[in-house]
């Protein structure tokens with residue numbers, strides 16, 4: 001066991017930077033992000049460091065409304081979440097030690113699931129979508 005916080009701010013930055021390198025190079029996800037973020041990558045990355053710092057270290061640095069923000073992203077289809085998670089998982093495995101990567105990854109899976117529910121769940125349709 002580490003005798004400090006599970007993850008450091010430096011590790012969060014390394015993970016987020018690596019993840020976004022992969023996202024920007026991805027043929028499906030890349031164009032969605034480029035269209036929305038354009039030349040504001042600096043502020044976006046800073047926001048994502050703050051988000052993950054709030055999630056993993058409870059620093060409270062991120063204050064935002066991810067559901068509202070994602071609702072207005074053009075081209076954000078539910079199928080893309082698997083790709084997002086695959087790239088995030090690779091990034092965790094490549095940039096963090098196993099002890100840190102596991103909890104980080106599981107947190108991302110849980111948040112992705114709640115985001116998917118908030119964006120796509122319809123009470124009159126089976127969940128997960130496409131299962132009946």
Ligand code: HEM
Pocket residue numbers: 029032033036037047048051063064065066069070073076077080081084108111112115
């Ligand atoms: C296919 C899946 C996803 C796509 C295509 C996507 C795309 C985007 C884009 C384009 C933005 C920038 C929005 C803007 O600045 O207006 C954004 C922001 C953000 N995303 Fe995602 N996202 C996805 C999944 C996720 C997941 C699973 C998480 C969390 C685990 C997440 C967390 C965030 C956060 C915290 C922001 C910042 C929101 C804010 O401005 O306060 N996203 N996302």
